[in-house]
Amino acid sequence: MNDVKNILNNLVSAVKSGDSNKAHDCLSLLLADKPNLNASWLGVARMALLSGEVTSAKKALALFEVNGKKPFTDQLQQLAMLIETGQVQQAFEKAEGLAKDNPSRPEIYHLLSTVAMQLGKTELAINHAETVLKHWPTSGQTWLILASIQKASSNSTLLKRMLAIESAVKGTPNQASKSCFYAALCKVYFDLNDFDQAFEYAEKSNACLAEIQKYAVAEDRQNVRYIESQLDSFVETQPSDRRVDADNPIFIVGLPRSGTSLLEQMLCSHSKIIDGGEFNGMERASRCLTKGLPIGSRAEQLDVHIIEKHAQEIRRAYLQYAHEKFGASGIVVDKSMTNNRYLWLIKKVFPNSPIIFIKRNVLDTVWSCYRTHFSSGFAWSTSLENTAEYFSIEESLNRLWLQKFKSSILEINYQNLVEHPEDLLIKLCRFCGLEYERSMLKFHESKRAVFTASVAQVRVSVHQDAIGYGKKIERKLQPFIEHYKYSITEFD
Incomplete structure (x- = not known):
């Protein structure tokens, strides 16, 4: 048997440095030897996922399970992975079994409530959430689930x-939980059309989140400026020969709450599109280039010779991750929130x-972001001033990509998507080289899991x-308006 400790150390080192070949070799050795690592198999699975090796991660999780009875917290971590x-x-299904064995653990x-919501099992999600509140009545995360999956009305008791x-x-010390609770109250008042109260609770929610x-x-602005200044060589020299298949995904670029989840759900209702989501494929695949650092933060990340050296490796790593995660028999839709930063790559x-750019009325978008509690943690969203800065940065990149890669990009407007969905979807399918299918209008009937903050919205028909x-x-959004560098009426 190989020296397990050395292999584990080498695996961590390889993942940190972005050496996918070395990481693969380390994973292969561990999975072949199958040492008794107990809970450390969870760490191996995490390293495998960071390397884009979903199959290896699945095997590591299976090995974790066979090594005897595990602590409750380790089993929760396994379920999340x-x-x-x-x-x-x-x-x-495993979570349901764990709940039977641990009926007093909220x-x-x-977790059951969260997953049920992601799977569109609304009543089950509500029932499990109510069970949590019996044990843990101050769980802000659970109140947020209840508020998110049902629209409050004047006669509801919520x-x-x-x-x-x-x-x-x-009175609780948990800032994250309090933030969720205030975000839930914001959602309830928003449903009741009391926007002043909704805004007040959005402020409270964001104030708690800003603490953590x-x-x-400044760093974000600097990184993007560096990307902009170094990409003169990245110009589309001829019209793009657009095509989609298992090796050529569709990329969606858009701000959070701009309609990206709705568009993804519509696309994923097409028979030739297998799945997709915010899976950060480029971010994972390009670790050989970025070494896990923010894109644009190092000169070598944008050196044309270094990029040429790694281009095929990045493509291979991306497709391996996408195929292992979703399958290799259909088209994948990638709507990762970092796509705009990686568009040149x-x-x-x-x-x-x-590449599909989706844009929405700026005030609608910022108000939606400000009142939404993002599970993935968009730190800029806790402040209207910072949101304006982030939106400005993203828009400056949009304009740069439209100059450089215009024939690859289709711009669509959220309002047009919801007012004339069929016309726009026909245009979009034509752009992607697909035949339009009417099933795309029945996206809300899909049983696929949805993991974004728009999970509830995409379960209802277009409106x-x-x-x-x-x-x-x-009037409440003035701090944003004063700091935003572009016109707020541009996408009306």
């Missing part, structure tokens, strides 16, 4: 229940992939209810 590897239904019922527990929640999350605005390694909300609270 099963979900990350795409084994959502298996995770849900954590497992919270608001009354939340106001009755508010003082107890306020910081947006490095996307064009380099996937020159034929179509226009979300248009114009920003204008109704424009």
